[in-house]
Amino acid sequence: MKIQEVLNIPASFFYHKVIDSVLYDIKAQTGETLTEDQLENYSYVKQFTKTTSARLTVTKLVPNEAYYYKTSTTQSEFNVKYDIQALSDHKIKVIYQEDIASQGFMRQMNDMLVGTIMGFVRSRNFKKMLKQIEQSY
Template sequence: MEIVKQMNVPAEFFYKKIIDSVMYDVQEATGQTLKEKQLIGFEYIKKFNEKTSAKIKIEELITDQLYIYRTSTTRNDFTATYQIRSIDEKSCEIQYVEKMDSHGMIQSLNDMVTGVLLSFFKKRQFKQMLAMIEQSY
């Protein structure tokens, strides 16, 4: 999945919103309060419910430009990349790319079918999140 959108917020503002969300997620999952520089390479387990959890690893951060993280489950690995490009002092362009690697052929087929069905809803939900970030500025 890939989404490219011009945002009416500065790159610094968008990046800070994303990092604040990451730090909140880390705090909720681990009880640790980290500084931004401590996030690079940080791994933690996030529980979604009693039976489902995933390992999350923050792979790369470049202030106001890039955020990459990986979510690993027993079935798949998801890599999400936020690339932020400043246009001017009041706007930026966001490129969000999500890639999924499935473990096993049957899981790959299952993910391909469900991915087609769910991609519309995921894109719509992501665009709504971007709109909420813009509105909060």
């Protein structure tokens, strides 16, 4: 899935909203208080439900330009990229991409089916979230 949106906010504002969310999640999941400088290559286990967890790893961090992470489960690996392009001092283009690599034919087929069905809803909700960030500026 790939989503591109132009927002009327500075790149630094959007970037820090994303990073603050990541730091909050790490604190909630691990109890650790990190700084932005400690994030790249940082890895932690996130508990989604009582029986479901995944390992999240920050794979790339470029201030005001990029935030990439990987979510690994026993069956799949999700790679997510946030690229931020400054169009002016108060206008950015956010390019969000996610890819999934699953093990096993049936898992790949299931991911493709669910991705197709849920893709529209997830895309719409993600765009709403981007607009909420823009409005909070």
